[in-house]
Amino acid sequence: MDEMVKAALAKWPNVPDCYGWLGLDSRGQWFMRDDRAQACGSFAGLGANEASKGSLLRHDKLIDFIGRNYEADTHGRWFFQNGPQRVYVELEQAPWVWRVDDAGTVQSHTGRAAVIQAVFVDEAGHVLLDTDLGLGLVHTQDVGRVAELIERGQWPEPTELASATLPSRFGFVLSPAEAKQAT
Structure with a gap:
């Protein structure tokens, strides 16, 4: 602050x-x-x-x-x-919107660096990351990059979650x- x-x-x-x-x-x-x-x-x-x-x-x-x-x-x-x-x-x-570069570095819409802990996909196909800063949505322009990181084994496989459960589950x-x- x-x-x-x-x-x-x-x-x-x-x-x-x-x-x-x-x-x-x-x-x-x-x-x-x-x-x-x-x-x-x-x-x-x-x-x-x-x-x-x-x-x-x-x-x-x-x-x-x-x-x-x-x-x-x-x-x-x-x-x-x-x-x-x-x-x-x-x-x-979600409270965060993530940008992801080719190396898998994650940065928030506010410019803060984050470390991923888990990858999720909701029923609409939105990709979400749980990080050390909390849960956020992957920017639409970076979803393909996330798929590549998962396919190369650099990131964990996504878990399916219902979007309606996100606020209560992630606080x-x-x-x-x-x-x-x-x-």
């Missing part, structure tokens, strides 16, 4: 949390979800559509700032610590906004 973020937390400890305004899609892209986007439906799952995603963030420095300050709380809700305010993230599929919340409304 950035030092200026830690300082802001110390200076203003009681800023309310923010829900529903930031989303992470299955390609590792961040979306700003204003009132209109949120009114169009969920970010993922039933009710999700292009209008409900919001606006794609394109500002490199903002994207890097979000990535450096992206973490999970003890309840498995992922957030971006924006100064003193915690902005909970709506996840399309993450797809929609902190919906979870908050349910309590």
Whole structure:
């Protein structure tokens, strides 16, 4: 976490949390979800559509700032610590999106290196990796590369898993906004 973020937390400890305004899609892209986007439906799952995603963030420095300050709380809700305010993230599929190079090096959508522990495939054919950072989806452009690594024996054979079981099995919340409304 950035030092200026830690300082802001110390200076203003009681800023309310923010829900529903930031989303992470299955390609590792961040979306700003204003009132209109949120009114169009969920970010993922039933009710999700292009209008409900919001606006794609394109500002490199903002994207890097979000990535450096992206973490999970003890309840498995992922957030971006924006100064003193915690902005909970709506996840399309998983908290991480992995990029994989030809050597099998894994890096997250935020630029963090990860070490794989297991490979999974869901019923839709999505490839997921459990790593030392947690579970994430392999970027669609890298699925072929993962298949090659498995075929060469460099990575373990994938295990089949139902996508509906992923959040509970791996301890993450797809929609902190919906979870908050349910309590």
